[in-house]
Amino acid sequence: MSKPARLPRTVWVLGIVSLLMDLSSEIYHALLPAFLTVTLGLPAVAMGAIDGVAEGTANIAKLVSGRLSDRQQKRKPWILLGYGMAALSKPLFPLAQGALPVMGARFVDRIGKGIRGAPRDAMIADETTPDQRGAAYGLRQALDTVGGTLAPLAAIGLMIWFADDIRIVFWIAAIPAFLSFLFAWTMLREPERHVMDGKQVKWGGWRSLDIKVRRLVGIGFLFGLARFSESFLILKALDAGLAPAWSPLALAAFSLSFMILAYPAGSLSDRMEPKSVLLGGIAVLIAANIWLAQAAAIWAVFAGIALWGAHMALTQGIFARMIADAAPEGQRATSFGAFFFASGVATLLASLGAGYLWDRGGPAETFTVAAGVAALAGAMLWLLPSESNSRGSA
Helix, strand or coil: CCCCCCCCHHHHHHHHHHHHHHHHHHHHHHHHHHHHHHHHHHHHHHHHHHHHHHHHHHHHHHHHHHHHHHHHHCCHHHHHHHHHHHHCCCCCCHCCCHHHHHHHHHHHHHHHHHHHHHHHHHHHHHCCCHHHHHHHHHHHHHHHHHHHHHHHCCCCHHHCCCCCCCCHHHHHHHEEEEEEEEHHHHHHCCCCCHHHHCCCCCCCCHCCHHHHHHHHHHHHHHHHCCCCCCHHHHHHHCCCCCCCCHHHHHHHHHHHHHHHHHHHHHHHCCCCCHHHHHHHHHHHHHHHHHHCCCCCHHHHHHHHHHHHHHHHCCCCCHHHHHHHHHHCHHHHHEEEEHHHHHHHHHHHHHHHHHHHHHHHHCCHHHHHHHHHHHHHHHHHHCCCCCCCCCCCCC
C-alpha cells in the first residue's frame, strides 16, 4: 500500500477552528452539571432534559443544513453560520438567571453546532481521498479534543482565580468562541468542487439515501441510545466524592483519552476494515459502562471515564469516514445530516432515560442498561455486510 498523501490544508483549518470552539464550549459544559444540580438544586433528570433537548435539536439542524449544503453545493457559508451562532450564544450563559435561560443558551449554541456539523464533515470528504479519510477525521477529532482537554483545566483555574465567580468565568470563556469564528471566516476556503462532473443526487426522503448509508444510520441510532451525555460522567465522579469545584477534572480525563487515541484510531481505519475498528470501540464502551456501574473509589471512576474517552476515539471519526465512503458525492452532506439527525434523536432519548434511571436506581442501573444497549448495537454492526475498503480518489 502506498503512503497516503499529506492531509489537505482544509483539514488542519477545520481542526483549529474546532479546537478554539471546543475550548470555549467545554468550559461551560464542565461547569453546568455542578451549577444545575448543586447550586440550583435541580434533579438529574432536569440536566438530562437540558442536554438531551440541546443535542437533539443540534442534530435536527444538521439534517436541514446538510441537505441545503448539497443543494447549493456550498459548505463555507453554513459552517460560518454555525460557528457564528455558537459564538453569539456564549454571552447568554453569564446573563442567565435560572434553568430556562440556561436551556435557551444551550439551545442556540447547539443549533449552531448542528448547522455546521454536516457541511464541515462533507467538506473533509470533498478534500480527501479514501485512503486518508480516517486520518483526516481522526486529526480533526484530535484537535477538537485538545480544546476539550484544556477547557476543564481552564475552568478549574479560572474558578480558583476569580473566587468561584462563575459568571466572570463564562464571560472569559466566550473569547475563544469568537476567535474560532474569525479564524474560519479568514482561513477557510470553499472546495473547488463538491459533485463529480457536476451531477447531483436528488433528495426524495429516506429511501433516496444509499442503502449502505441507511444501514449505518440505523446502527448509529441504536449506538446513540447507549451514549448519554458526558455530564453523567461528571455526576458519577461527584457521587464518588469528588468536590464540585474539581468536577471539571472528570471531563478533562474523558477528553485526554479521546484526544490521545483519535488520530491513531482514524489512521488505523485507513489500514484495516473500519467496521473492525468500530466494533472495537463498541466493545470498549460496554467495558467502560460495566466498570462504571461497579466503581466506587474516585480513582476507579476516573479509570472508567478514560475508557469512555477511548470508545469515543474508536467510534466517532470511524462512523464519519464510513458515511463519507458510503455516500454518493452529491449527497454527502445530506447523508451526514441524516446520520446526525438519527444520532440526535437517540441522544435525546438516552439522556432523558439516563436521568430517569439515575434518579430511580442510581448510577449502577444507568450504566448497566447502557452496556446492554451498546451490546445490541455491536451485534447489529457485526451483522452488517463487510466490504473491501476502497482506495480510489475522492
